[in-house]
Amino acid sequence: MSDLDRYLNAATRDNTRRSYRAAIEHFEVSWGGFLPATSDSVARYLVAHAGVLAVNTLKLRLSALAQWHTSQGFPDPTKAPVVRKVLKGIRALHPAQEKQAEPLQLQHLEQVVSYLAGEAELARAEDDRPRWLRAKRDGALILLGFWRGFRSDELCRLQIEHVQAVPGAGITLYLPRSKSDRENLGKTYQAPALLRLCPVQAYSEWLSASALVRGPVFRGIDRWGNLGEEGLHANSVIPLLRQALERAGIAAEQYTSHSLRRGFATWAHRSGWDLKSLMTYVGWKDMKSAMRYVEATPFLGMTLARDPLL
Known part of the structure; x- marks a missing residue:
């Protein structure tokens, strides 16, 4: 070439x-x-x-x-x-209503993360390394995807060299390119450490478990517990999410990788985030894009609401 x-x-x-x-x-x-x-x-x-x-x-x-x-x-x-x-x-x-992914509600996020944490503990007690690693990886991927509103391809393109996590403080993630970054200028994202359902803690635990120091954050894991060299393919996020939800006892057929993004947008919307703040945080350029992801409920005000998670 x-x-x-x-x-x-x-x-x-x-x-x-x-x-x-x-x-x-x-x-x-x-x-x-x-x-x-x-x-x-x-x-x-x-x-x-x-x-x-x-x-x-x-x-x-x-x-x-x-x-x-x-x-x-x-x-x-x-x-x-x-x-x-x-x-x-x-x-x-041939008018057709646009199909949208079911937003992952906070209670279901808590349910699946709690299940994965229990699964990781059980797998470690049974010396089942592949199962333990998958539980740690899936928990980190789901929490990062939710709290940062990332698309599946963005999650799969995260590189360890571009992530800085400080337990108890926050996490900074850099993406050299993304769908909304038309000029390929790169963009830095941040997320705070939370009292529960914390993406910073989940990410740190996954890196510690996997012993990864560079390259893709999220990778395939074979049946012997070996990690792949390449990052997960974006198309693998949907089955990964659905399988985790089903194991946690949640009907998962309506969920896609966009459910994490829609779930965060819905949570922020109901917690009182104004539309401008939500667009800035997630990275939407126009209001139409933002409203496609937000559940159809009235905006609750123009200030950021305090949430027990933050």
Whole structure:
């Protein structure tokens, strides 16, 4: 790969690249379309999948087609009026309520963390190292994901070198890039130590248990208790979370990795955080993004409420 290709490749997030590649394959292979495409073929592609694929999925497919054509030097057929009108018609005739992850409520967070702590103690007593490590890892991942409102890919990209934890004080985490950091400037996040459900303590205990000193914070653990070299894949966070919740006796089918982010936003909202403070803490740039994550309850005021956890 040339230096030019390497920099061009770095300009697009891995998840976006994979999604675009799958979208192009769907257009060409699954549907039988031809590239470069015409506006008429793109419109017929939309019609063929209207009511089958969600509108947001169709918009992603259009973005992928647009990117392919512009990168290859062809006119973008997705900008044609007929394509825009067909998409507008699909949105009108096939309205669908946006599916959102169930927010992880504080009592369920406490339930699953308490269960994992008990599981870790039992595993250590039975000299079951793999089970002990998984319990410690999962507890730290869930608590950090909740209290920092991190996305699954952000959790999986955390590097030990970019984390500073001071037990009893707080934790500082640096991410060189994230979805909301369009300019790739990097961003530093902080979270305080808490009286209970503490992410700082959970993180410190996980590092102590795993004996990790550098590289990805959260990794796979094999059946012998060996840790992988690479970080967890973002897609593994959902089954990890659901399995932990189910073992703790919580029905988990409605939960996704976004449940941690939505759970924190809902907790902060109900605790009296004003919208601006919540947006600043989590990293949302616009109000629409923030409101998608917050449970539909009236704002409780414009000041930060005191909570027994803090």
